[in-house]
Amino acid sequence: MKKTLLLAGLLVAAFAKAQCVDPxxxxxxCSAPSHPLVGAITTVTNPSSTGINTSANVGQFVDDxxxxxxxxxxxxxxxxxxxxxxxFHIKVYTSIAASLSNPIPLVAKLEGGTxxxxxxxQIEASDEWxxxxxxxxxxxxxxxxxxxxxFNAFQTNGTANDIYFIxxxxxxxxxxxxxxxxxxxxxxxxCxxxxxxLTGAVTRTANPFPGGLNxxxxxxxxxxxxxxxxxxxxxxxxxxxxxxxNNKLRLKVYATQTAPLLVKLxxxxxMPVELGSVGTNGDNIxxxxxxxxxxxxxxxxxxxxxxxxxxxFNAxNTQATAQTYFVDDIRWESTTLSSDDISVPQVNxxxxxAVDFLNLSSNQQFESYSIVDLSGRSIVNNAQIQNNLxxxxxxxxxxxxxxxxxxxxxxxxxxxxx
Numbered sequence: 001m002k003k004t005l006l007l008a009g010l011l012v013a014a015f016a017k018a019q020c021v022d023p024x025x026x027x028x029x030c031s032a033p034s035h036p037l038v039g040a041i042t043t044v045t046n047p048s049s050t051g052i053n054t055s056a057n058v059g060q061f062v063d064d065x066x067x068x069x070x071x072x073x074x075x076x077x078x079x080x081x082x083x084x085x086x087x088f089h090i091k092v093y094t095s096i097a098a099s100l101s102n103p104i105p106l107v108a109k110l111e112g113g114t115x116x117x118x119x120x121x122q123i124e125a126s127d128e129w130x131x132x133x134x135x136x137x138x139x140x141x142x143x144x145x146x147x148x149x150x151f152n153a154f155q156t157n158g159t160a161n162d163i164y165f166i167x168x169x170x171x172x173x174x175x176x177x178x179x180x181x182x183x184x185x186x187x188x189x190x191c192x193x194x195x196x197x198l199t200g201a202v203t204r205t206a207n208p209f210p211g212g213l214n215x216x217x218x219x220x221x222x223x224x225x226x227x228x229x230x231x232x233x234x235x236x237x238x239x240x241x242x243x244x245x246n247n248k249l250r251l252k253v254y255a256t257q258t259a260p261l262l263v264k265l266x267x268x269x270x271m272p273v274e275l276g277s278v279g280t281n282g283d284n285i286x287x288x289x290x291x292x293x294x295x296x297x298x299x300x301x302x303x304x305x306x307x308x309x310x311x312x313f314n315a316x317n318t319q320a321t322a323q324t325y326f327v328d329d330i331r332w333e334s335t336t337l338s339s340d341d342i343s344v345p346q347v348n349x350x351x352x353x354a355v356d357f358l359n360l361s362s363n364q365q366f367e368s369y370s371i372v373d374l375s376g377r378s379i380v381n382n383a384q385i386q387n388n389l390x391x392x393x394x395x396x397x398x399x400x401x402x403x404x405x406x407x408x409x410x411x412x413x414x415x416x417x418x
Contacts, residue, residue: 098123214291250329
């Protein structure tokens with residue numbers, strides 16, 4: 001029922017080889033897109049018919065990586081109908097080097113109406129089909145008429161012929177109704193929307209390093225602009241931030257480099273206040289390749305008036321390449337972080353990636369395990385752990401989540417099956 005319009009478009013493309021029909025922009029199997037594409041795009045044979053994309057044909061987009069604003073666009077002429085299908089989908093495959101620490105920014109923009117909107121995702125893997133989604137529901141009534149896609153968005157560090165293969169460009173309904181976090185939680189990235197409007201290059205993503213201090217399923221993936229010393233994440237309140245009780249800001253961070261982290265309260269009638277570190281004053285993000293929780297005590301501001309919270313990662317510094325910081329559980333607390341809060345079980349699963357077996361090493365007792373895929377489908381349920389080995393021989397190649405269960409604790413760990 002929910003997919004009626006999308007299914008109709010796909011059926012027309014599959015059986016008639018006719019022009020694609022909204023909400024499908026193109027799947028490169030139909031004779032022409034539903035709206036003209038402008039850019040260096042051609043239809044080619046799928047270079048890697050594997051994983052989530054086994055279709056015969058795909059699009060090959062040649063991006064001029066030396067031009068910051070080179071793009072692929074579709075002009076709908078009339079306002080794009082987002083009343084029902086407000087989420088844009090695209091699959092992307094590239095052999096250009098991309099990783100968690102060196103992602104390629106992918107921007108989708110709607111424009112031509114009263115309120116343009118840019119949304120950013122990160123291409124974090126090479127030689128693998130991945131699907132990216134962009135939720136434009138907040139501008140569903142803005143009357144935008146043009147979709148623009150920027151690969152390696154706004155960067156000039158590529159070549160004149162950077163190749164990206166793309167497929168299955170369409171608008172669809174949101175999977176579920178969006179949920180919103182509630183104060184004093186700004187965001188835990190499990191809810192769809194923060195409790196206060198959030199700006200900055202951050203997207204929700206599956207926790208790439210579940211374990212230790214943070215076993216939650218979803219986290220924030222923030223890419224810091226290497227050319228901007230004060231690039232930031234900012235929460236903007238419509239009324240003064242209530243710091244009368246909950247005045248200790250806490251957040252969890254996973255970083256691959258040490259860096260200064262500066263937190264600022266501003267945009268009220270009170271003088272701005274900064275806590276943390278900036279420039280060469282010291283790296284208060286002092287733990288790498290592990291989750292750590294950080295606290296900033298704003299109790300002195302309990303009776304002050306601020307309406308904006310700003311977080312600066314690698315504050316005051318520039319560097320050669322973009323840096324990714326994973327963040328989670330950004331919230332206000334009334335109590336001070338104690339040593340008990342950071343006492344966590346130590347769990348190691350190796351090798352990762354693995355072919356046949358995962359080895360388990362931990363200071364905790366685990367008795368059983370379950371395995372689910374990235375869609376949440378259960379593959380193995382409550383299997384017994386024997387000799388600290390996890391048998392994954394029956395799994396297909398790809399990414400999975402391993403849940404370990406014991407008498408007093410559980411852990412969720414992501415792994416890759418070769």
